[in-house]
Amino acid sequence: MSDAEAISTPCEPGGFVGDIYFGHPLKSTMGTHRWSGSEWVALPSVVEALAALLAVAKAERDRLREALEQIAQWSDAYPTEVFPEPDFAQATAALASSGMSIDAVSASNMRHATKGVGKIARAALKGESHE
Numbered sequence: 001m002s003d004a005e006a007i008s009t010p011c012e013p014g015g016f017v018g019d020i021y022f023g024h025p026l027k028s029t030m031g032t033h034r035w036s037g038s039e040w041v042a043l044p045s046v047v048e049a050l051a052a053l054l055a056v057a058k059a060e061r062d063r064l065r066e067a068l069e070q071i072a073q074w075s076d077a078y079p080t081e082v083f084p085e086p087d088f089a090q091a092t093a094a095l096a097s098s099g100m101s102i103d104a105v106s107a108s109n110m111r112h113a114t115k116g117v118g119k120i121a122r123a124a125l126k127g128e129s130h131e
Helices: 003-008 046-075 088-097 102-126
Strands: 015-017 020-022 031-035 040-042
Touching: 046 102, 088 102
Parallel strands: none
Antiparallel strands: 015 020, 020 031, 031 040
16 A cells, blocks of 8 residues: 555545545444545544533633622622712702712713623623733
8 A cells, every 4th residue: 555545545444524534334423534635633532522622611611700700809899888878869969959960970880880890791701801
């Protein structure tokens, strides 16, 4: 057998779909080799493929958990012991006397908070750090 035949012929009977060789039809329906353009490259076993997928899933889970922990930590940043709840009636009156509404101030604060949470979440979903 020549070198050309050795790299262009799989080692056991089977068939092709595109550039994937499927091994012996009675033993497996999984692709066993992929043609790289110059040689046959063995594909990972089921266990190897699942272990690799599991590692990727665990890394993503850890990254997303870290983002959730950052959001949870941020939610504790303004404790009522340090920043007590205001008297909203008094705040409404004080703001109204200056031509502002408590609704506008509240909306501005919520936009700031939700933009921060959104920034953390979007970065996590893209696989990036939010900082």
